[in-house]
Amino acid sequence: MHVVATAGHVDHGKSTLVRALTGMEPDRWAEERRRGMTIDLGYAWMTLPGPDGGPAGSEQLAFVDVPGHERFVPNMLAGLGPVPAVLFVVAADGGWMPQSAEHLAAVDALGVRHGLLVITRSDLADPGPATRQALAEIAPTSLGRVEAVAVSAVTGQGLDELRAALGRLVAALRDSSSGISQPARLWIDRSFTIRGAGTVVTGTLPAGTVRDGQELLLTPSSQPVRVRGLQALGEPADRVAGVARVALNLRGVPADVPARGMALIEPGRWTLATELDVRITPPAADPQPKFPAELLLHIGAARTHTRLRLLGTTPGPIFARLRLRDPLPLHAGDRVLLRDPGAAGLAIYGATVLDPDPPPLARRGAGAAAAAELSAWPAVPTAADLLRRHKLLRAAQLVAAGLTELPAPVAGDWRADPAHWAALRAGLPAVVADFCAKDPLAPGMPTEAARAALKLPSRDLVTALVSGDIVQDGGYLRIFARQAGDAGPASAPAAAAQPARNPGGTASAAGRLPPNIAAAVQTVLDDLARDPFAAPDTERLRALGLDAKALATAARAGLLLRVADLVVLAPGAAKRAAATLAELDQPFTTSQARQALRTSRRVAIPLLEYLDRARITERLPGDLRRLRDS
Numbered sequence: 017m018h019v020v021a022t023a024g025h026v027d028h029g030k031s032t033l034v035r036a037l038t039g040m041e042p043d044r045w046a047e048e049r050r051r052g053m054t055i056d057l058g059y060a061w062m063t064l065p066g067p068d069g070g071p072a073g074s075e076q077l078a079f080v081d082v083p084g085h086e087r088f089v090p091n092m093l094a095g096l097g098p099v100p101a102v103l104f105v106v107a108a109d110g111g112w113m114p115q116s117a118e119h120l121a122a123v124d125a126l127g128v129r130h131g132l133l134v135i136t137r138s139d140l141a142d143p144g145p146a147t148r149q150a151l152a153e154i155a156p157t158s159l160g161r162v163e164a165v166a167v168s169a170v171t172g173q174g175l176d177e178l179r180a181a182l183g184r185l186v187a188a189l190r191d192s193s194s195g196i197s198q199p200a201r202l203w204i205d206r207s208f209t210i211r212g213a214g215t216v217v218t219g220t221l222p223a224g225t226v227r228d229g230q231e232l233l234l235t236p237s238s239q240p241v242r243v244r245g246l247q248a249l250g251e252p253a254d255r256v257a258g259v260a261r262v263a264l265n266l267r268g269v270p271a272d273v274p275a276r277g278m279a280l281i282e283p284g285r286w287t288l289a290t291e292l293d294v295r296i297t298p299p300a301a302d303p304q305p306k307f308p309a310e311l312l313l314h315i316g317a318a319r320t321h322t323r324l325r326l327l328g329t330t331p332g333p334i335f336a337r338l339r340l341r342d343p344l345p346l347h348a349g350d351r352v353l354l355r356d357p358g359a360a361g362l363a364i365y366g367a368t369v370l371d372p373d374p375p376p377l378a379r380r381g382a383g384a385a386a387a388a389e390l391s392a393w394p395a396v397p398t399a400a401d402l403l404r405r406h407k408l409l410r411a412a413q414l415v416a417a418g419l420t421e422l423p424a425p426v427a428g429d430w431r432a433d434p435a436h437w438a439a440l441r442a443g444l445p446a447v448v449a450d451f452c453a454k455d456p457l458a459p460g461m462p463t464e465a466a467r468a469a470l471k472l473p474s475r476d477l478v479t480a481l482v483s484g485d486i487v488q489d490g491g492y493l494r495i496f497a498r499q500a501g502d503a504g505p506a507s508a509p510a511a512a513a514q515p516a517r518n519p520g521g522t523a524s525a526a527g528r529l530p531p532n533i534a535a536a537v538q539t540v541l542d543d544l545a546r547d548p549f550a551a552p553d554t555e556r557l558r559a560l561g562l563d564a565k566a567l568a569t570a571a572r573a574g575l576l577l578r579v580a581d582l583v584v585l586a587p588g589a590a591k592r593a594a595a596t597l598a599e600l601d602q603p604f605t606t607s608q609a610r611q612a613l614r615t616s617r618r619v620a621i622p623l624l625e626y627l628d629r630a631r632i633t634e635r636l637p638g639d640l641r642r643l644r645d646s
C-alpha cells in the first residue's frame with residue numbers, strides 16, 4: 017500500500033478528483049457535503065493499474081484528502097504530516113492562490129520529496145498558465161521537478177494519464193524506501209466506537225509494522241494498549257507494514273481516550289520528548305525570521321504548543337531548544353514543522369530534530385556553545401554525534417532516539433564517546449593517587465568515591481576503566497605498587513619516616529603512616545615478639561590509638577597480619593603457627609591448636625579460619641583440622 021495526501025487551495029477540486037479516481041466519497045460529513053467544502057480529513061483508496069498501464073494490479077493507493085480552506089490548516093497538516101507523497105492540486109481556472117502557497121510551504125517544511133501536480137477543472141480554462149506557474153513555484157521546494165497532468169473530473173479527460181502517473185509515483189516511492197526496519201509510530205487521526213467491537217482508531221503508519229495482539233503505548237500518557245484486530249483499507253489483516261492507512265481495534269482503552277494527535281508507539285523505541293534541540297531551515301526569503309516565544313509544532317497528525325529558545329545567532333541554519341507542552345514520541349532526524357499561528361502571512365518553518373533529550377543549558381553562554389556544537393552535526397545525527405555530546409549513554413537511550421547502529425559497549429549496556437572514555441581512563445590514576453595521598457589510612461579509594469569524582473552515572477563504568485597500574489579490590493581502587501618488594505612486609509619496620517617511593521601507592525602508605533600510628537604499631541610488634549599469638553585486645557588497641565582503619569592500613573602496608581577486624585599478629589605469625597601446628601597429631605581440634613599456640617579462643621578461632629583461607633590448614637567435619645602439607 018502507498019499513501020498520498022492531497023494539497024491545494026480551497027475549491028480547486030481535490031475532493032472531486034479523489035472521488036473520480038476512487039469512486040469513494042472523501043467528504044464524510046453531512047456538513048461538508050451541504051457546504052460543498054472539505055472540513056476534516058477524508059479517506060479513500062484505489063487499486064493501481066498494473067505495469068505499463070495494463071489491467072489493474074494488486075497494489076493499492078490510499079488518499080488522505082485535506083481541506084483547502086485556511087481555517088482548517090491544522091486538519092490539513094494532520095493529513096499531510098505523516099505521508100511521504102502529495103497530489104498537489106491547482107485549478108486551471110483558479111491559478112496559484114494563497115493556500116496553494118501555504119500548502120506548498122508545509123510540504124517543503126515537512127521535506128516531502130515525492131509528488132504530482134494535477135491541474136484540475138481544465139475543462140473550464142487552458143491549463144497551460146496554471147501549470148507553468150505551479151511548476152515554477154514547486155521546483156525550488158523539497159518536491160523539486162514533478163510531473164504535471166491536466167484533468168477534468170467532469171469530462172474524465174486526463175484521468176487515464178493521471179492513473180499512469182500515479183503508477184510512476186508509486187514506483188519512485190518504492191525505490192526510495194530506505195528498507196531500514198523502523199519501529200511503529202502510528203499517528204492517530206480518528207477514534208470512534210463500533211458497537212460490539214469497542215474502541216477503533218485509524219491513522220497513517222509511515223513505517224514499521226503493527227500486528228494483531230501487539231502491545232503498544234498510547235502517547236502522550238504512555239498507557240499500554242493491546243491491538244485486538246486490525247484492518248487495512250477495510251480488509252482485516254494479521255499485520256500491516258507502513259506506509260499504510262490502518263484501523264486498529266484497541267483493548268484496554270476507553271473509547272473517549274484516544275484522539276487525533278496521539279500516537280501508538282512500539283515500547284522502548286521512541287523518546288517521549290518534552291525538550292529537544294532542532295535545526296531550523298529558514299525560508300530563503302526570510303533567512304533570519306523573528307520567532308515568537310510560543311509556536312505550534314506539528315509532526316505526523318500531532319501538534320502541540322512549544323516554547324522556542326534560540327541557541328546562538330549565527331547566519332545560516334538556526335539552532336533552537338524547544339520545550340513542548342505535551343510530550344511527543346520522537347527520533348533524532350525526525351522532521352517537524354513549526355508554525356506561528358498568529359502571523360499575518362505564511363509563517364511555516366521546517367526543522368530537524370537533532371537531540372530529543374538534550375542536556376540542560378545551565379551555564380551562561382551554554383546556548384551559543386550548543387549551537388556551535390550542533391552546527392558540526394550532519395543532516396541526520398548518528399550515535400557518534402549524540403555520544404560526543406552526552407559522553408555516555410545507555411543503549412536503550414540511543415535506541416529510543418532512533419539510533420540502531422551502536423558502537424560496542426564499554427560496560428554493561430553503556431556506550432561512550434571514544435575521546436571521553438580515553439580521557440577518563442587516562443585521568444583515573446591521578447584521581448586515585450590524589451585520594452590516597454589525602455587519606456593514607458584509607459584502604460584505597462572507594463569505587464563509589466571514584467564514580468562521584470569522575471561524575472560517572474554508574475560504578476560499573478569505574479570498574480571498566482580500571483587498567484594498568486590501578487587495581488580494584490573489595491570495592492576499593494588502589495595504585496598497584498610495582499616496587500612493593502622494596503617495602504617487603506616481613507622486613508619492614510614501622511618506619512614513619514620511610515620515604516615514599518610510589519606516591520599514593522601501597523608502599524608509600526607504609527612510609528606515610530602518621531608517626532603516632534607507626535609508633536603504636538611498633539609497640540604491638542614489640543609485644544608480639546615476646547608472645548607471638550597474644551594479640552592485643554580491644555582495650556589495649558584503644559589505649560594505643562589503633563582503630564580498625566589504622567590496623568587495616570598497617571596490614572596493607574605489610575606491617576601487621578590482620579586475621580580479623582581487631583585481631584592482629586606479626587607478619588610472620590601464619591608461618592609460625594603452621595610450624596607449631598605441624599607438631600600436633602593430625603587432625604587436631606580447635607582446643608588443641610589453641611593450647612599449642614598458647615593463646616585464647618578470641619585469637620585462635622580467627623587465626624585458624626585465616627589459615628583455612630590461606631590453604632595452610634584444611635577444615636574437616638567435627639571441629640577438626642589438619643595441615644595441608646602433612
Ligand SMILES: Nc1nc2c(ncn2[C@@H]2O[C@H](COP(=O)(O)OP(=O)(O)OP(=O)(O)O)[C@@H](O)[C@H]2O)c(=O)[nH]1
Nearest residue numbers: 026027028029030031032053054084137168169170
Ligand atoms: N467543471 C469542473 N468542475 C470541477 C472539477 N473538479 C471540481 N470541480 C468543482 O469544483 C468545486 C470544488 O470542488 P471540490 O472537489 O469540493 O474542491 P476541494 O479542493 O476539495 O475543496 P476544499 O476541500 O474545500 O478545499 C465543486 O463544485 C466541483 O464540482 C472539474 O474538473 N471540472
Ligand SMILES: [Mg+2]
Nearest residue numbers: 030031053054
Ligand atoms: Mg475537498
